[in-house]
Amino acid sequence: MQNTIHLWRWILTVLLGLNVTALADLCIAAPVEIRFPEGVSKGFLVLRDKDGALLAEGEVSQAATGGGRVVNRMLFRFKDGSVHDESVTFSQNRILKLLQYQLEQKGPAFPQPVKVTLNGETGAYTVREGPSSKAELKGRIDLPSDVYNGLTITVLKNLPSPSERVFHLVAFDPEATVYKMVVSPVGTDEVEAAGTTMRAVHYKMKPVLGWWMKTLAWITNKTIPEYDFWVTNDSLPAFVRFEGALYDEGPSWLILQAVPKLAKE
Numbered sequence: 001m002q003n004t005i006h007l008w009r010w011i012l013t014v015l016l017g018l019n020v021t022a023l024a025d026l027c028i029a030a031p032v033e034i035r036f037p038e039g040v041s042k043g044f045l046v047l048r049d050k051d052g053a054l055l056a057e058g059e060v061s062q063a064a065t066g067g068g069r070v071v072n073r074m075l076f077r078f079k080d081g082s083v084h085d086e087s088v089t090f091s092q093n094r095i096l097k098l099l100q101y102q103l104e105q106k107g108p109a110f111p112q113p114v115k116v117t118l119n120g121e122t123g124a125y126t127v128r129e130g131p132s133s134k135a136e137l138k139g140r141i142d143l144p145s146d147v148y149n150g151l152t153i154t155v156l157k158n159l160p161s162p163s164e165r166v167f168h169l170v171a172f173d174p175e176a177t178v179y180k181m182v183v184s185p186v187g188t189d190e191v192e193a194a195g196t197t198m199r200a201v202h203y204k205m206k207p208v209l210g211w212w213m214k215t216l217a218w219i220t221n222k223t224i225p226e227y228d229f230w231v232t233n234d235s236l237p238a239f240v241r242f243e244g245a246l247y248d249e250g251p252s253w254l255i256l257q258a259v260p261k262l263a264k265e
Helices: 022-026 152-157 211-219
Strands: 041-048 054-066 069-078 083-091 097-106 114-119 124-129 136-140 165-172 176-193 196-207 227-232 239-244 253-257
Touching: 041 069, 054 083, 124 165, 152 165, 152 176, 152 196, 152 227, 152 239, 176 227
Parallel strands: none
Antiparallel strands: 041 054, 041 253, 054 069, 069 083, 083 097, 097 114, 114 124, 124 136, 165 176, 176 196, 196 227, 227 239, 239 253
């Protein structure tokens, strides 16, 4: 029951309510096939609130380490000194597979410090919450082949066309629990960049819940989380925008790409 009540704590990447329909129930989760292999890259991001105020500046880096393995890290440094540090190691040998996931959040921007590790191959995990380093939980959980913590954008970029997709994420509260998620295209929006206009697909991601979970949400007055992603839909897909909370019952924040400039400008 504790894990059920706290379903809404999601440990997600960019590196986060569903009325279940027959269509969602028929969607079978399966590993995502790789269409666009990832490689070495580095970019810059900003984190803003819904009013546009700057909260943090960040960067995302990626490196291929051989054997089809890739390490991706997203790091935000907040103006108040807080840190959101998320990294994921995955393989891309024909299909997308999570190998290792890590997340650390600390500072006044978050309710409490948290540090999570998840081994995608063995299911072993550790969760450390609060200021005490002794408050650590260790465990092991059976994982489906399509657990994609920290890889939602990679999943969306590899879809053959804008379509609904079901996969799994692991939430920690502090015990690990696997939940089925569904991402669905809900429309397209124009994006202006590099002097041209292109189309970005707007996806919503929600947990797949049964009637009893939705009833519990109503009884406990909990808001079932939704996350919004925008990804360009052309020959080379690219991330555009994310909207959602980065911690349990947190405010909805925006992650956007940033344009670097010379320090003297």
